[in-house]
Amino acid sequence: AQTVTQSQPEMSVQEAETVTLSCTYDTSESDYYLFWYKQPPSRQMILVIRQEAYKQQNATENRFSVNFQKAAKSFSLKISDSQLGDAAMYFCAYRILGGGGADGLTFGKGTHLIIQP
Amino acid sequence: GAGVSQSPRYKVAKRGQDVALRCDPISGHVSLFWYQQALGQGPEFLTYFQNEAQLDKSGLPSDRFFAERPEGSVSTLKIQRTQQEDSAVYLCASRGTGHTGELFFGEGSRLTVL
Numbered sequence: 001a002q003t004v005t006q007s008q009p010e011m012s013v014q015e016a017e018t019v020t021l022s023c024t025y026d027t028s029e030s031d032y033y034l035f036w037y038k039q040p041p042s043r044q045m046i047l048v049i050r051q052e053a054y055k056q057q058n059a060t061e062n063r064f065s066v067n068f069q070k071a072a073k074s075f076s077l078k079i080s081d082s083q084l085g086d087a088a089m090y091f092c093a094y095r096i097l098g099g100g101g102a103d104g105l106t107f108g109k110g111t112h113l114i115i116q117p
Numbered sequence: 118g119a120g121v122s123q124s125p126r127y128k129v130a131k132r133g134q135d136v137a138l139r140c141d142p143i144s145g146h147v148s149l150f151w152y153q154q155a156l157g158q159g160p161e162f163l164t165y166f167q168n169e170a171q172l173d174k175s176g177l178p179s180d181r182f183f184a185e186r187p188e189g190s191v192s193t194l195k196i197q198r199t200q201q202e203d204s205a206v207y208l209c210a211s212r213g214t215g216h217t218g219e220l221f222f223g224e225g226s227r228l229t230v231l
Contacts, residue, residue: 004159033218043206045160045222052217091159095218104150104210105220107159 004092004108012114013082020067021077021111023092032096034068035105036077039089048090051075079113087115119143121223123209129229130199138194138226142211149192150220151184152208160208166192199230 004025013019025034036048051059051068058066063083067076075094079086089112093105122141130136142149148167152160153176162176168189177184181200186192196203206227210220 035219037222043208043225043227045208045210045220047219050217050219093159104162104165105160105218106162109157109159 004094004106006090006092006108006111008111009109010112010114012116013079014116015082015084017082018078018080019082019113021079021090021092021113023075023077023108025073025075025092025094027073027094027096029096032094034066034075035093035095036064036066036075037091037093037107038086039091039110040087045091049077082115084115084117087113089113121209121211121221123207123223123226125226126224127227127229129231131231132200133198135195135197136199136228138196138207138209138228140192140194140209140223142190142192142209143213143221144190146211146213146221147189148212149186150210150212151192151194152210153178154206154208154225156205163194163207196228199228201230204228204230 032053034051037045038048039045049059049061049064058068063080065078089110091110092108095105124139150165151163154160164174164184166186169186181197183195206225208225210222212220
């Protein structure tokens with residue numbers, strides 16, 4: 001079975017500091033996408049950043065960047081200059097391409113990020 | 118619409134009652150997914166539609182769960198004879214035809230079974 005593991009149930013960071021959320025996954029596929037989603041208390045999941053497995057360059061979106069290590073099956077999220085609005089649950093997820101079936105996302109259990117003012 | 122819309126946002130049911138949860142996806146989105154999210158957990162896949170065809174229902178936990186999308190747009194998730202373990206947030210997501218696979222989520226329906 002394919003799985004996504006987020007080993008940090010909760011992380012806390014001072015406002016304006018940098019924090020890294022870890023994610024590892026297990027798949028035998030070679031072609032897939034990886035995602036980080038943010039879920040604030042309003043519950044709506046919002047895409048933070050995506051990474052195509054065939055790309056070696058790490059994705060970056062403003063203050064958010066990833067460290068994608070394909071051989072290690074690791075996909076960590078770095079948030080720079082943390083802001084109070086970053087406080088939320090963060091979920092790592094992946095999608096296998098050409099897998100048929102559900103063709104949806106498999107999620108980890110999430111990391112609760114706390115921003116301290 | 119501009120985003121994925123779900124209703125009701127909150128539903129309290131007595132054990133044994135039937136409930137129906139509605140999802141209105143982004144206009145034109147072919148793929149529609151239902152997920153179940155227990156408290157403190159990540160979303161778990163329930164079922165998937167491509168247009169009106171239900172291509173995968175392997176995640177439905179029992180035959181009390183039923184989903185439909187008769188015209189390929191709005192979808193309804195029905196839970197018959199609700200049990201306490203059905204209490205969760207039910208998330209609906211849709212996806213367009215882009216290759217990246219990003220899902221667009223609604224705000225979810227929180228079901229509490231007493």
